[in-house]
Amino acid sequence: xxxxxxxxxxxxxxxxxxxxxxxxxxxxxxxxxxxxxxxxxxxxxxxxxxxxxxxxxxxxxxxxxxxxxxxxxxxxxxxxxxxxxxxxxxxxxxxxxxxxxxxxxxxxxxxxxxxxxxxxxxxxxxxxxxxxxxxxxxxxxxxxxxxxxxxxxxxxxxxxxxxxxxxxxxxxxxxxxxxxxxxxxxxxxxxxxxxxxxxxxxxxxxxxxxxxxxxxxxxxxxxxxxxxxxxxx
Amino acid sequence: xxxxxxxxxxxxxxxxxxxxxxxxxxxxxxxxxxxxxxxxxxxxxxxxxxxxxxxxxxxxxxxxxxxxxxxxxxxxxxxxxxxxxxxxxxxxxxxxxxxxxxxxxxxxxxxxxxxxxxxxxxxxxxxxxxxxxxxxxxxxxxxxxxxxxxxxxxxxxxxxxxxxxxxxxxxxxxxxxxxxxxxxxxxxxxxxxxxxxxxxxxxxxxxxxxxxxxxxxxxxxxxxxxxxxxxxx
DNA sequence: CGTTATGTTGACCTCCTTCAAAGGCTGTGG
DNA sequence: CCACAGCCTTTGAAGGAGGTCAACATAACG
Numbered sequence: 444x445x446x447x448x449x450x451x452x453x454x455x456x457x458x459x460x461x462x463x464x465x466x467x468x469x470x471x472x473x474x475x476x477x478x479x480x481x482x483x484x485x486x487x488x489x490x491x492x493x494x495x496x497x498x499x500x501x502x503x504x505x506x507x508x509x510x511x512x513x514x515x516x517x518x519x520x521x522x523x524x525x526x527x528x529x530x531x532x533x534x535x536x537x538x539x540x541x542x543x544x545x546x547x548x549x550x551x552x553x554x555x556x557x558x559x560x561x562x563x564x565x566x567x568x569x570x571x572x573x574x575x576x577x578x579x580x581x582x583x584x585x586x587x588x589x590x591x592x593x594x595x596x597x598x599x600x601x602x603x604x605x606x607x608x609x610x611x612x613x614x615x616x617x618x619x620x621x622x623x624x625x626x627x628x629x630x631x632x633x634x635x636x637x638x639x640x641x642x643x644x645x646x647x648x649x650x651x652x653x654x655x656x657x658x659x660x661x662x663x664x665x666x667x668x669x670x671x672x673x674x675x676x
Numbered sequence: 677x678x679x680x681x682x683x684x685x686x687x688x689x690x691x692x693x694x695x696x697x698x699x700x701x702x703x704x705x706x707x708x709x710x711x712x713x714x715x716x717x718x719x720x721x722x723x724x725x726x727x728x729x730x731x732x733x734x735x736x737x738x739x740x741x742x743x744x745x746x747x748x749x750x751x752x753x754x755x756x757x758x759x760x761x762x763x764x765x766x767x768x769x770x771x772x773x774x775x776x777x778x779x780x781x782x783x784x785x786x787x788x789x790x791x792x793x794x795x796x797x798x799x800x801x802x803x804x805x806x807x808x809x810x811x812x813x814x815x816x817x818x819x820x821x822x823x824x825x826x827x828x829x830x831x832x833x834x835x836x837x838x839x840x841x842x843x844x845x846x847x848x849x850x851x852x853x854x855x856x857x858x859x860x861x862x863x864x865x866x867x868x869x870x871x872x873x874x875x876x877x878x879x880x881x882x883x884x885x886x887x888x889x890x891x892x893x894x895x896x897x898x899x900x901x902x903x904x905x906x907x908x909x
Numbered sequence: 910c911g912t913t914a915t916g917t918t919g920a921c922c923t924c925c926t927t928c929a930a931a932g933g934c935t936g937t938g939g
Numbered sequence: 940c941c942a943c944a945g946c947c948t949t950t951g952a953a954g955g956a957g958g959t960c961a962a963c964a965t966a967a968c969g
Contacts, residue, residue: 518826520830520835522908526834528826528830539819543815543819575805582775585818589772589818590773593751593781597753597759600833600834601753601759601833601869603924603925605924628947628949637926638927639947639948640927640928640948641924641926643949644949647948647949674754675754675755676754676755837956837957861916871959872916873916873917873918874957876916877957879917880918911969912968913967913969914968916966918961919963920961920962921960922958922960923957925954926953927954928952929952930950930951931949931951932948932949932950933947934947935944937942937943937944938942938943939942939943
């Protein structure tokens with residue numbers, strides 16, 4: 444995981460005021476002046492695909508906000524398997540549990556090349572107490588986590604494997620950041636609570652049925668309306 | 677849903693200072709004086725079994741904290757079915773989403789006779805801004821919602837139906853409030869993402885295997901260590 | 910005492926898992 | 940440049956787990 448601080452634009456801390464996604468991330472409510480005067484020890488990091496941001500049950504010093512890319516939060520199962528609990532995209536927050544607890548509740552791994560801001564626990568705690576707009580933004584992120592968890596219960600863990608897969612593809616398709624990103628079959632299985640083989644079979648069947656194409660640039664395009672039909676039942 | 681206000685002890689608002697579960701609920705951080713002087717328009721309600729606290733997608737004027745009993749949060753599925761997203765017990769909070777949004781995200785229904793405190797949205801928003809201990813308690817409840825949602829993903833929506841059921845029974849057994857409460861089979865199915873029939877079959881099999889007994893008072897007792905074995909895989 | 914809701918059980922069939930093998934893609938070293 | 944290893948995907952075959960539909964039992968209730 445490589446800090447962006449080599450770039451002179453990022454001298455030791457991330458200049459949130461010039462961040463192109465600042466409207467999506469936590470500090471969107473702060474004025475440029477506030478941000479400048481805060482001298483925040485916030486780092487802008489680049490996480491290569493498969494990089495691990497933090498691991499389940501380890502000490503939790505930092506919160507991360509996603510600037511671009513895709514992060515999975517997974518937990519290990521007692522039988523050796525694993526389950527992906529949530530996917531995080533632009534504007535989502537990883538590791539908020541650090542604000543009320545000592546340890547991370549998941550393992551966070553980049554599924555694509557991903558840019559994140561790393562914010563120390565204490566900084567965010569202080570901002571939460573002193574800055575009402577940050578406070579409000581924090582509450583919203585927390586609720587977003589709940590909503591996303593609920594979504595993986597209702598949409599990705601309920602009904603037939605085919606229906607779940609359709610809902611997953613729709614969800615990925617709605618991603619503004621990298622439309623049509625295809626996780627590996629193993630991750631799909633861990634997201635839907637099915638085996639890798641079943642995930643592969645379903646994707647293959649979707650391709651044969653024309654619900655998924657892979658164009659010349661190796662990008663996958665989904666027939667969202669067709670998938671929506673499958674997602675209903 | 678019947679207000680407790682007929683009881684002279686509860687004259688129009690809940691006297692949180694004398695609440696026997698105040699250490700579990702939101703206002704545990706406030707002094708008696710603070711509570712008394714706040715004149716909070718908080719109602720103490722009794723929800724009979726099957727009573728509906730609020731419905732999905734309706735306007736959200738209030739947050740509820742559970743004083744005793746058991747509440748289910750469910751969502752309706754497009755195909756007519758339903759999925760229970762989480763269970764709330766003593767100290768849990770229902771409807772926090774009201775603090776950052778306009779509508780409830782679930783339907784909340786009492787599974788047993790349940791006592792709740794109903795707190796108006798605005799009151800909680802104000803307390804959150806003015807009282808740091810309330811603020812902290814609120815963050816903790818929010819995180820608890822996330823943890824509970826994650827638990828229903830990992831423990832109740834992953835693995836074989838038998839394993840899920842074992843984990844559900846263990847979870848219900850740990851309930852300090854009403855140990856060994858048995859939901860109806862339909863609710864079990866909706867919690868685990870399986871059919872009512874499968875839930876019934878598994879419970880029946882557990883009884884035959886001696887993992888569950890029903891004693892003379894019709895209370896069910898579980899062999900938690902035996903269930904823990906099944907829960908592992 | 911019938912009525913209704915809920916739990917149980919059976920039969921059948923579909924879907925998913927499991928185990929195994931083969932194909933395809935990529936990077937590496939000869 | 941080719942061969943080979945390693946990883947991921949795909950596919951097959953077989954068995955098991957769970958869904959579906961239906962019948963029946965049981966308990967609660969008017």
